Amino acid sequence: MQQKPIQIKGQFLEDSVKIGQQIHYSLSVRHGKNQEIFFPSVNQTFGAFQAVERTYFPTRTDESGSIDSAVYTFQLFRIENQQSLAIPVYLMQEADCTKIYPIKDHVYLKRLVPHPEKINLDSLYQHVTIAPLQPKTDLKNVVIWGLGLLIFTGLIYWFLGNSLKKWFKLYVLWRKNAEFRRFYQRYIRNIENNQMGLQNLERAFSLWKKYLESLTLKPFTTFTTKEMVDTLENKQLAKALHELDSTIYGGNFSGKTTDSVNMLLEIANSIYQEERTFISQENKKP
Structure with missing residues (x-):
């Protein structure tokens, strides 16, 4: 039919x-x-x-x-x-x-002020309290201190620039991973076979896609299941994603749901470790 x-x-x-x-x-x-x-x-x-x-x-x-x-x-x-x-x-x-x-x-x-163009600004200015001007700073001293700071910063960057950039990248990467794990684990701890539990599962899945998108610079939030599996080259991922889709959209909660969310966490941590290794080995002589 x-x-x-x-x-x-x-x-x-x-x-x-x-x-x-x-x-x-x-x-x-x-x-x-x-x-x-x-x-x-x-x-x-x-x-x-x-x-x-x-x-x-x-x-x-x-x-x-x-x-x-x-x-x-x-x-x-x-x-x-x-x-x-x-x-x-x-x-x-x-x-x-x-x-x-x-x-x-x-x-x-719906605007609180229907016609802002009709406000009399001159009348408002007359009621504004004007603070007294502070004494001007000696421009010569400002220039000297500024040049000294600039030279000092340049010397530090000359000797430690690459190391500082690498450390900063690793620090940002670590902070993002820590934040991802904190929210992701909070969501999956409260996954149950009810509306609130399914919403937590949906939030965890969305958070996972956004985190992988930030790590790989690939549009995981718009990828289909097949595109995610092909990108990560992980055949076991297909079963996990199918299980999550079935649970989120169909309400088919099962014991495999927990295994699936744990697999997503392992995949995210694996990609995180690969990125850490890549940054650590940047600019190293062969």
């Missing part, structure tokens, strides 16, 4: 929003009973909108198909008069996922 076309609708629940105020976006999709539809996580980028949370609603199924829906809560901090948004859904197919977008919806910025 031929599947009916997917119908998707996305719209703001409010017409306007103030800076920093929460605004809600409703996303619903009607699809065939046998089609798997996934909604984007709150860790993705939504243009000018900063995601706060996502609320799911139970799937409704009748003879004509199924309806899935969710409400996203955002905050807006840009001052443009109008912003637009269209959140896609993902249709799971045999080879990959396909993005399907709704028609863009618009929201307007």
Whole structure:
């Protein structure tokens, strides 16, 4: 039986929003009973909108198909008069996922001062308290101290420049790894077969992709499962990623989920150690 076309609708629940105020976006999709539809996580980028949370609603199924829906809560901090948004859904197919977008919806910025151009600046300036001027610093002494500091810094860089740069790179690399491990382990400690546990798993997976993107300078956050496996040349990774996709998007929590998140942590640490070795061996004579 031929599947009916997917119908998707996305719209703001409010017409306007103030800076920093929460605004809600409703996303619903009607699809065939046998089609798997996934909604984007709150860790993705939504243009000018900063995601706060996502609320799911139970799937409704009748003879004509199924309806899935969710409400996203955002905050807006840009001052443009109008912003637009269209959140896609993902249709799971045999080879990959396909993005399907709704028609863009618009929201307007509600300004606290409707006509700022009419403010009398001259009147405001008259009420501004002017602090007394401080005595000027002797320009000659400033130049001498500046040149001395510049020469001293140049000598240090001349003798220790390469070592300092290498140490700084290693330090930044270590800090990023420590921060990644701290947040990643916090998320995976709270993975359970409930909505909050699945959200923690989703956050851990998103954090892992962003960390690998910073290490390898490759767009892991936009890679498909196949592209990630081909890039890392790790065949065991495919099973782990498939298990995580099944758990996050399908709610199929199992004992293999813990093994999968631990494998991702091992892969991230392995790439981190390779990068440390590469930086340590830079500029060494053969």
